[in-house]
Amino acid sequence: MASRLSTDFLKDVLSSNLLFGGKVVFGGDFRQILPVVQKGTRQDIVNASLCSCYIWSECSVLRLTKNLRLTMGGPSSDVEETKLFAKWLLDIGEDNVGGSNDGVAMIDIPDDLLIKDSLDPISKLFDFVYPDILLNCENQHYFQDRAILAPTNEIVDEINDSLLKFFPADEVEYLSSDTICSSEYINGTVDAALYSPELLNGLRMSGLPNHKLMLKVGVPVMLLRYSTINYIFGYSCS
Template identity: 70%
Template structure:
């Protein structure tokens, strides 16, 4: 996600320090990542500006050697031989999409045939259909930890994530309990003491849904599993070695 100007600045600095005209002053630099999946963030940038900011658009890229992995070991750990073959086929299909090999020659827009086993057919409620496909018999397996370790849903936006969570919550029996956060703006943060505090009312603050921050409203039911993405007790995590390893794992 780093802008190409950062690497170009590093290249110029290395040349000046090492008194060499070679790329990065003759030092070997290794770049890691998948440029088809993670792109630089350009605020309010167009598609052309984002593409122009990636490493592939830099003069450095023409002097790089591209090394490709031949085996996806992470997807093959703990799987049966039959599942490994299916995983290989899906991985190859996804890579072909990223390289533009699916759908024939195109200029950025093409029609892609999705395999039948990955396609959700037309239905009245596609979200429920997707939940039933990924989490079959979720009410009977809600207390099984391995059940959730082997399944997951990916969504492009936070709005879709919230919608899927709400629909999943509706499947569980019981009365929902709603918890609201207590948000306020410190007066010391005001630029002017005469600013109307109603401009930063609790309703406005609770209406903000920012990535990386928990939602101001939390709805729970008895027996519904909850996933914590961060360790909220850092002091205890640092106190013991076990907690410290857990803290590192949760922060990765």
């Protein structure tokens, strides 16, 4: 949040009586990025947001009306379909779908977005996102336009394991190194109960690969490079 000292300072620098001298721009997705209030309730978080700040009444809200990312490239039919999907998502965020609600509402999902097979929904999802995957697995552009999003790491692992079974090659198991670093030793000893291999191998968190990695010949692998921190993992073939 801005302080009154900064607003007065900019007024003096810009020789203007407008808020911030009329030269400050706030940007961001306020639907997804909320302020962090330690042990705060929903009301506390709303009260700490920019829309509840004392300067909000003096701000002008500017809205982008044309999404250049969606309108550039690709057939016109795909662009129009993407526009409709983007508008549907935006209507959900602005409570324009499902009627008025107090945080809970029923939303009608379009039929073309639904997987109606309750017996084997994962296979139907693969058929929709990755049609003819075995014929296109060597096409580098095939996977660039396709992705499956999942809410948790457990579901990601489940989807990857199921998709791996589509490939006919033999599975190869790679295990990460679970040796304790020598810097963790105190006076030449270490408490094995605190750093047991079972504990290290069971860690599952965002940004870190699992202890066991299953691969097949022809299966694409995504490599991520972090700009601020370099993660180095060692795997040995079992």
